[in-house]
Amino acid sequence: MAQSLPRPQVVVAGASSSVGKHLLQPLSNLYDVTALSRSGLNRGNIPHLTWRSCDLFSVKDAERSLQNADYAVYLVHSRNSNATLTQARYEDMDLILADNFARAAKKHHVKQIIYLIEHIPESPAKQRRYEKSRLEVEQVLRAYGTPVTTIRTEAIIGRQSALMSTVEHWIQSRPFILLPSTTETYGCPVTMDEVIHTILASLGSKDMFSKNVQLTGSEAITYRELILRTAASMKVNKYWISLPIRMAKRWGSSQSLTTPLLSSHEQVEKNVPLNEAIRQATVKTTGNAIAKPGHRHTPSVRSVQRVPFSHHCQASGIAHDYMHWLARVGRPLLRTQAEGNKYAIYGIGIKEPLLTLTFCAEWSTPTRALYTISGGLFAAVDQHQYGRMEFRHIPHSEQGLIAIHDFQPSLPWTLYKYTQAKVHLLVMHLFKAHLHKKMTHHSKTRKRPRPAGLRMS
Known part of the structure; x- marks a missing residue:
C-alpha cells in the first residue's frame, strides 16, 4: 500500500480573530495547521491542528513559530497591547508585528503569505488612518521577498466579524434603531464562507503568488437594509427612526456603518445567500468560549x-x-x-x-x-x-x-x-x-x- 504524502504545514497568525476561527476547521482538513495566539490555549479538539503561544513582538518567537512552515496566513491586528502601559500608535505596533513575521518567513523559506485586507480606496486623500496602516503592513510583508497574496475584501458578514459586531451593538444598545441618511449608501458585503473559500483556493496556488485578489459580494445592499435584516434575524422588534447625518453623529454613529464601500472589479460565486449569512452571524453559540489570557501580575x-x-x-x-x-x-x-x-x-x-x-x-x-x-x-x-x-x-x-x-x-x-x-x-x-x-x-x-x-x- 502506497504511503500518503506528508501534509503541507500552514501557520495561521491571528488565529483567534473572527476569520481565523472560521478558517481553522476547513484548513485542517487539507493541511497540518499551527494556530498562533498570545495565550496558546488549546481551543478545541480538531485533528491536524496545534495551538501555539506566540508573541509576534519578539523576532525569536516569530522564527520559532514559522519553523518548518510551507505557507502562512496573516490575520493580525494590534488594536490591543498585552502590556500594562502602552505608549504607541497602533500603526507602529502593526509594523513591528508584520516586520518580525516577514523576517521569520524569509529565514524559514516560507513559500507564500496570505494577507487579508479590507477594500481600500485608491486615492490617498480618501484613505482613513486605519486603511493607510493596512497598506503599510502589506508593503512590509512583501519587503523581504516572500510571495504575498493579498485578498482585498468588502465588509464581511459572519459571526463576530467587525461589521456584524458593530451592527448588533447598534441595534441592541439603543431604545430605537437609528438610521442616519448615510446608511442609504450601497455596499457589496461578502459572506464568511466566500472569504474562507477564497483563502483556501489561493493557498499554495503558484498562479496566485504575489497577486491581488479582489473579493466582493454578489448582492448590493444598503446599510439601512442590512441593519433591518439583522434586527429581524435577531428577532428584535424596535421602532426605527431616520435621522439627518449631523444628528446621527451626535448620537454616536459608527463610521463603519456610514462609510460607503466601493465595489471591486471581480466577483466570486455566492456560496451562501445573504439572508442566510446574516442568520448564521446572529446565532448565539454556547460553550467553546474563547478563553482570554489573564492579566500579567508584574506591570510591564x-x-x-x-x-x-x-x-x-x-x-x-x-x-x-x-x-x-x-x-x-x-x-x-x-x-x-x-x-x-x-x-x-x-x-x-x-x-x-x-x-x-x-x-x-x-x-x-x-x-x-x-x-x-x-x-x-x-x-x-x-x-x-x-x-x-x-x-x-x-x-x-x-x-x-x-x-x-x-x-x-x-x-x-x-x-x-x-x-x-x-x-x-x-x-x-x-x-x-x-x-x-x-x-x-x-x-x-x-x-x-x-x-x-x-x-x-
Missing part, C-alpha cells in the same frame, strides 16, 4: 515611537547616535558610558547605573539593532524575560521605529507612570526632532551645487 511597558531614519544609516548607528545625544542633552544630570557590548546610563552623583543596555548581536541585523535591558536601578530584571529596546528601519522608507518591549520598572507603578514614563516620551520627542534636523541638514548638503572651477587663461 511597551513604548513605540516612529522617527526619521535614513536608509543610508545602519540601525546600530542610530543606537550609537542616541546614546551620545542623550549624554549631551542630559549633561550634567545624565552621562552614558560604553562598556564593551554594553551601554550604561548614569545619574549625577550615583555610582550604580540607572539602566544597562546589552547589545544582542545574534538577533541584530543592519536594519535592526536589539539591546536587552539587562540591569540598572530603574529596571526590575526578570531572569526569565528581559526588557528589550530596539532600533528598527522600516523597509523602503526614510522612517524607523524605536521600541521598548516588556520593560518592568523597579519604581512603584504609580510613581513610574507619572515620572519615568513621561520623561521617556519627552526624550523620544526630542530625539525625533534631533534626527529630523540632522536628516534635513544632510539633504540640503547633498543638494548644494558645487562651485564652478576657475578657468586657466
Whole structure:
C-alpha cells in the first residue's frame, strides 16, 4: 500500500480573530495547521491542528513559530497591547508585528503569505488612518521577498466579524434603531464562507503568488437594509427612526456603518445567500468560549515611537547616535558610558547605573539593532524575560521605529507612570526632532551645487 504524502504545514497568525476561527476547521482538513495566539490555549479538539503561544513582538518567537512552515496566513491586528502601559500608535505596533513575521518567513523559506485586507480606496486623500496602516503592513510583508497574496475584501458578514459586531451593538444598545441618511449608501458585503473559500483556493496556488485578489459580494445592499435584516434575524422588534447625518453623529454613529464601500472589479460565486449569512452571524453559540489570557501580575511597558531614519544609516548607528545625544542633552544630570557590548546610563552623583543596555548581536541585523535591558536601578530584571529596546528601519522608507518591549520598572507603578514614563516620551520627542534636523541638514548638503572651477587663461 502506497504511503500518503506528508501534509503541507500552514501557520495561521491571528488565529483567534473572527476569520481565523472560521478558517481553522476547513484548513485542517487539507493541511497540518499551527494556530498562533498570545495565550496558546488549546481551543478545541480538531485533528491536524496545534495551538501555539506566540508573541509576534519578539523576532525569536516569530522564527520559532514559522519553523518548518510551507505557507502562512496573516490575520493580525494590534488594536490591543498585552502590556500594562502602552505608549504607541497602533500603526507602529502593526509594523513591528508584520516586520518580525516577514523576517521569520524569509529565514524559514516560507513559500507564500496570505494577507487579508479590507477594500481600500485608491486615492490617498480618501484613505482613513486605519486603511493607510493596512497598506503599510502589506508593503512590509512583501519587503523581504516572500510571495504575498493579498485578498482585498468588502465588509464581511459572519459571526463576530467587525461589521456584524458593530451592527448588533447598534441595534441592541439603543431604545430605537437609528438610521442616519448615510446608511442609504450601497455596499457589496461578502459572506464568511466566500472569504474562507477564497483563502483556501489561493493557498499554495503558484498562479496566485504575489497577486491581488479582489473579493466582493454578489448582492448590493444598503446599510439601512442590512441593519433591518439583522434586527429581524435577531428577532428584535424596535421602532426605527431616520435621522439627518449631523444628528446621527451626535448620537454616536459608527463610521463603519456610514462609510460607503466601493465595489471591486471581480466577483466570486455566492456560496451562501445573504439572508442566510446574516442568520448564521446572529446565532448565539454556547460553550467553546474563547478563553482570554489573564492579566500579567508584574506591570510591564511597551513604548513605540516612529522617527526619521535614513536608509543610508545602519540601525546600530542610530543606537550609537542616541546614546551620545542623550549624554549631551542630559549633561550634567545624565552621562552614558560604553562598556564593551554594553551601554550604561548614569545619574549625577550615583555610582550604580540607572539602566544597562546589552547589545544582542545574534538577533541584530543592519536594519535592526536589539539591546536587552539587562540591569540598572530603574529596571526590575526578570531572569526569565528581559526588557528589550530596539532600533528598527522600516523597509523602503526614510522612517524607523524605536521600541521598548516588556520593560518592568523597579519604581512603584504609580510613581513610574507619572515620572519615568513621561520623561521617556519627552526624550523620544526630542530625539525625533534631533534626527529630523540632522536628516534635513544632510539633504540640503547633498543638494548644494558645487562651485564652478576657475578657468586657466
